Amino acid sequence: MIRLVGGRIIDPAVGRDEVGDVLIEDDRLVEGRAPNGETVIDVSGFVVAPGFVDLHCHLREPGFEDAETIATGTRAAAAGGFTTVCALADTRPSTDTGSDVEALLVQAQRDAVVRVLPLGTTTKQRDGRELSEMADMAAVGAVAFSDDGRAIRSASLMRHALEYSLLVERPISSHAEDADLAEGGVMHEGPLATVLGLRGIPREAEEIAVARDLALARLTGGRLHLAHLSTAGAVDQIRRAKAAGVRVTAEVAPHNLVLSEAAVADRPYDTNARTDPPLRSADDARALLEGLRDGTIDCIVSDHSPRRWVDKACEFDQALPGISGLETAFGLLMRLVHNGTLSLAELIGALTRRPSQAWDLPYGTLAPGAPADVVVLDPDQAWVVDPERFLSKGKNSPLGGQTLRGTVLLTVAAGRIAYRNGL
Amino acid sequence: MRNGVGQLPAARRQRRHVLDLDDFSVPEVEAVLETAAAMKDVLQRPIKKVPTLRGKTLITLFYEASTRTRVGFEVAAKALGADTVSVAASTSSVTKGESLIDTIRTLQALGADFVVIRHHQAGAPYVVAEEVGPGTSVINAGDGWHAHPTQALLDLFTIRERLGRIAGLRVAIIGDVLHSRVARSNLWGLTLMGANVVLCGPPTFLPAVGFGDGLPWNLERTYHLDEALEGADVVMLLRMQLERQTGGMFPSLREYVRSYGLTEERLARAKPGAVVMHPGPMNEGVEIDPRVARGVQSAIEDQVRNGVAVRMAMLYLLSGLPA
Amino acid sequence: MPEPGEKRLLGADDIRRAVARLAHEVVERNQGVESIVLVGLRTRGLPLARRLQQRILEFEGTEVPLGELDITLYRDDVHQRAPRPLSPTSIPVDISDKTVVLVDDVLYTGRTIRAALDALIDLGRPRSIQFVCLVDRGHRELPIRPDYVGKNVPTSRYEKVAVRLEEVDGVDEVALIAPAEAIL
Numbered sequence: 001m002i003r004l005v006g007g008r009i010i011d012p013a014v015g016r017d018e019v020g021d022v023l024i025e026d027d028r029l030v031e032g033r034a035p036n037g038e039t040v041i042d043v044s045g046f047v048v049a050p051g052f053v054d055l056h057c058h059l060r061e062p063g064f065e066d067a068e069t070i071a072t073g074t075r076a077a078a079a080g081g082f083t084t085v086c087a088l089a090d091t092r093p094s095t096d097t098g099s100d101v102e103a104l105l106v107q108a109q110r111d112a113v114v115r116v117l118p119l120g121t122t123t124k125q126r127d128g129r130e131l132s133e134m135a136d137m138a139a140v141g142a143v144a145f146s147d148d149g150r151a152i153r154s155a156s157l158m159r160h161a162l163e164y165s166l167l168v169e170r171p172i173s174s175h176a177e178d179a180d181l182a183e184g185g186v187m188h189e190g191p192l193a194t195v196l197g198l199r200g201i202p203r204e205a206e207e208i209a210v211a212r213d214l215a216l217a218r219l220t221g222g223r224l225h226l227a228h229l230s231t232a233g234a235v236d237q238i239r240r241a242k243a244a245g246v247r248v249t250a251e252v253a254p255h256n257l258v259l260s261e262a263a264v265a266d267r268p269y270d271t272n273a274r275t276d277p278p279l280r281s282a283d284d285a286r287a288l289l290e291g292l293r294d295g296t297i298d299c300i301v302s303d304h305s306p307r308r309w310v311d312k313a314c315e316f317d318q319a320l321p322g323i324s325g326l327e328t329a330f331g332l333l334m335r336l337v338h339n340g341t342l343s344l345a346e347l348i349g350a351l352t353r354r355p356s357q358a359w360d361l362p363y364g365t366l367a368p369g370a371p372a373d374v375v376v377l378d379p380d381q382a383w384v385v386d387p388e389r390f391l392s393k394g395k396n397s398p399l400g401g402q403t404l405r406g407t408v409l410l411t412v413a414a415g416r417i418a419y420r421n422g423l
Numbered sequence: 424m425r426n427g428v429g430q431l432p433a434a435r436r437q438r439r440h441v442l443d444l445d446d447f448s449v450p451e452v453e454a455v456l457e458t459a460a461a462m463k464d465v466l467q468r469p470i471k472k473v474p475t476l477r478g479k480t481l482i483t484l485f486y487e488a489s490t491r492t493r494v495g496f497e498v499a500a501k502a503l504g505a506d507t508v509s510v511a512a513s514t515s516s517v518t519k520g521e522s523l524i525d526t527i528r529t530l531q532a533l534g535a536d537f538v539v540i541r542h543h544q545a546g547a548p549y550v551v552a553e554e555v556g557p558g559t560s561v562i563n564a565g566d567g568w569h570a571h572p573t574q575a576l577l578d579l580f581t582i583r584e585r586l587g588r589i590a591g592l593r594v595a596i597i598g599d600v601l602h603s604r605v606a607r608s609n610l611w612g613l614t615l616m617g618a619n620v621v622l623c624g625p626p627t628f629l630p631a632v633g634f635g636d637g638l639p640w641n642l643e644r645t646y647h648l649d650e651a652l653e654g655a656d657v658v659m660l661l662r663m664q665l666e667r668q669t670g671g672m673f674p675s676l677r678e679y680v681r682s683y684g685l686t687e688e689r690l691a692r693a694k695p696g697a698v699v700m701h702p703g704p705m706n707e708g709v710e711i712d713p714r715v716a717r718g719v720q721s722a723i724e725d726q727v728r729n730g731v732a733v734r735m736a737m738l739y740l741l742s743g744l745p746a
Numbered sequence: 747m748p749e750p751g752e753k754r755l756l757g758a759d760d761i762r763r764a765v766a767r768l769a770h771e772v773v774e775r776n777q778g779v780e781s782i783v784l785v786g787l788r789t790r791g792l793p794l795a796r797r798l799q800q801r802i803l804e805f806e807g808t809e810v811p812l813g814e815l816d817i818t819l820y821r822d823d824v825h826q827r828a829p830r831p832l833s834p835t836s837i838p839v840d841i842s843d844k845t846v847v848l849v850d851d852v853l854y855t856g857r858t859i860r861a862a863l864d865a866l867i868d869l870g871r872p873r874s875i876q877f878v879c880l881v882d883r884g885h886r887e888l889p890i891r892p893d894y895v896g897k898n899v900p901t902s903r904y905e906k907v908a909v910r911l912e913e914v915d916g917v918d919e920v921a922l923i924a925p926a927e928a929i930l
């Protein structure tokens with residue numbers, strides 16, 4: 001039993017923003033009552049919010065344990081304030097069947113310090129040719145399907161995937177990228193790529209794929225979820241599609257909201273700033289933020305992509321894309337709050353209520369009876385990012401040496417303290 | 424009265440690596456050009472050698488084949504009395520999958536004062552520069568599409584040698600600009616030294632998204648050769664690679680020659696006495712007519728000769744402890 | 747005028763007389779100007795060499811060939827300091843079989859002359875090389891000796907000898923500069 005005393009409770013799911021106590025009994029939140037011998041933690045002066053819900057996280061296990069494991073990845077998640085992470089299926093073997101999903105859940109049961117919800121692949125081995133056993137996987141706990149890392153090239157297969165997913169009413173999360181236009185590209189196509197001599201990926205690579213997927217969602221009535229958006233054009237299209245009743249949800253990662261392609265050149269050819277999709281212009285970032293604020297984009301995800309040192313300490317073209325982002329997500333996003341373009345409540349909502357709503361998950365709120373997933377935040381504390389000290393095995397971050405303002409002080413996942421820092 | 428036996432300007436003293444021309448100042452470029460003139464003198468003596476870099480080792484690490492650049496650096500190093508070692512990636516353990524960083528560490532352990540690297544990927548020399556120890560200078564001999572700083576320096580030298588100045592000249596750079604590190608480095612160098620640059624090539628090699636607004640260089644763009652040549656003092660041709668055709672970027676060499684091949688007739692549109700340049704190797708009959716290549720306006724052989732002097736100058740200016 | 751802390755060793759007249767005497771000595775020792783090439787070093791060796799050339803023209807009626815030599819690339823301390831700018835090296839005649847007369851303002855450790863000898867030998871094979879210095883301040887570190895000396899000036903290692911010439915500094919004088927600490 002834990003009582004968090006005196007914090008400013010921000011729970012967008014129930015429209016709550018007031019000072020009060022939060023009471024945890026076993027793995028649930030309970031109605032406030034008189035103190036009764038529980039552990040008391042004084043959180044006055046800090047913010048208490050529902051634990052963050054991440055719809056897009058690469059835990060790399062099974063198969064890529066040198067890059068990350070469920071144990072290390074979930075510890076990093078807890079340090080970032082995330083109490084639920086949805087694990088992508090690009091493991092080895094990929095999560096194609098019910099038994100793959102079960103194996104993952106068993107492992108998570110043993111090793112994870114926060115809740116892990118598995119995704120299954122959309123197509124077997126993410127080959128883009130045959131549908132995976134969605135019903136089998138959904139039955140044992142898969143929350144969505146995605147070939148993320150790869151785009152589904154065939155429009156007719158994507159159509160079938162969206163149609164078939166109606167059987168299990170789960171979203172198909174699409175890595176929307178035209179593989180031909182994007183081929184060989186390593187950063188945003190524009191004047192900076194010209195100066196650096198790097199092959200660019202034009203915005204149109206995403207826009208064309210988004211257009212296709214939206215049209216197929218409209219055709220089939222299936223639930224489309226668009227992953228890690230990077231362009232203003234995608235936001236415009238989704239806005240129109242939602243207005244027309246297409247069943248689409250969308251996510252955006254902190255780095256695409258806050259950073260831009262300039263990060264590639266800050267330290268010349270910084271491979272830590274290589275992501276897929278790439279960091280684009282400040283205008284795209286602004287449009288993505290606007291889309292988040294007006295509901296076109298449903299939520300923020302971490303898109304945590306840990307990489308081995310050897311996969312980043314090389315030529316830019318050779319480097320694997322990805323940012324190890326769980327532990328810097330909150331601090332990075334707080335830049336938007338500190339510069340006045342996003343309110344703290346909006347930010348918390350985008351990390352809790354809205355992702356839960358997008359995928360019908362029973363999380364993201366502090367209402368009594370809800371699972372005891374709680375995070376205590378200090379929105380103002382400054383700290384210097386040192387990737388070597390990440391709990392994640394992935395030290396690949398372009399933020400090394402930068403100062404962020406906003407820290408996670410305490411993370412409670414299902415009633416157990418999963419992370420504690422300074423409280 | 425020149426600054427006599429003085430030190431070079433402060434910016435010069437700090438330089439350890441030559442990775443791109445984008446961080447050179449005008450005084451620095453001037454220092455290179457002046458020193459190169461003195462080095463050219465050395466190369467005209469009966470004994471084309473001075474003991475300045477005696478005891479130093481220069482390693483060329485070439486992941487892409489090249490004759491003129493690699494030999495240019497080797498001759499330059501030897502003319503300064505240094506020892507040279509050349510590593511051609513295709514024959515070394517690199518083909519066994521040794522990473523760039525591992526290769527650099529090995530070369531470091533073997534003792535290199537200068538590492539000259541040519542690589543097919545942009546940014547590779549920066550990886551090398553991060554990795555080498557404090558006593559080693561890295562020179563970029565060409566990294567993918569990104570930069571070829573010593574080429575641009577020797578081009579500037581050649582232009583000034585032929586025309587007496589650089590500022591105010593109209594320089595037309597013609598060909599596959601998109602994939603050209605020579606074009607990029609020359610853009611830095613020429614605009615820094617006050618020339619006016621016009622880029623010309625097929626639209627697929629000058630895409631608007633990358634060559635429109637937001638570039639750090641003031642330049643003109645045209646898809647039409649005659650427009651670019653009008654009033655040009657210097658015509659710099661870029662090599663057209665056949666693979667681009669199969670990449671769907673232009674239909675045929677025949678069409679390229681018709682639209683962009685520099686013939687004597689088309690050259691006449693440029694200013695009388697305009698200088699024709701090409702970084703080599705040339706596709707004679709494609710981007711340049713053989714008669715133009717061997718004609719009086721061609722400075723192509725000068726470029727090769729000047730390449731040694733400019734590289735000697737660069738090595739000399741990189742030697743010595745920072746003040 | 748010498749600055750405070752400086753002592754004037756030679757004035758304009760002293761320098762004029764020394765140059766005249768040196769010119770005569772060179773011609774006398776070589777029994778004429780037949781195969782002499784004057785080569786001036788660095789900044790102030792060149793104007794001195796030009797003055798010698800002028801004197802010789804006046805009393806022998808012949809203009810001896812004059813060249814300039816930059817020894818920067820031959821210095822033995824190239825790697826201990828930032829690179830110096832290069833001056834031209836240009837000698838209008840082939841030096842092979844000639845008597846090269848090197849001219850410099852101050853002879854000190856001898857390292858400059860050592861570098862000059864190496865440079866000359868890379869340029870050709872002179873019959874002989876002789877050396878004129880306006881001031882010899884001692885403290886040789888190499889077995890180098892001058893053939894013609896304007897003035898011998900004993901110095902301590904901490905002192906500096908400044909040769910100033912009209913062509914370079916606007917005035918003719920040689921000053922001895924005391925080290926900053928030596929206010930005894």
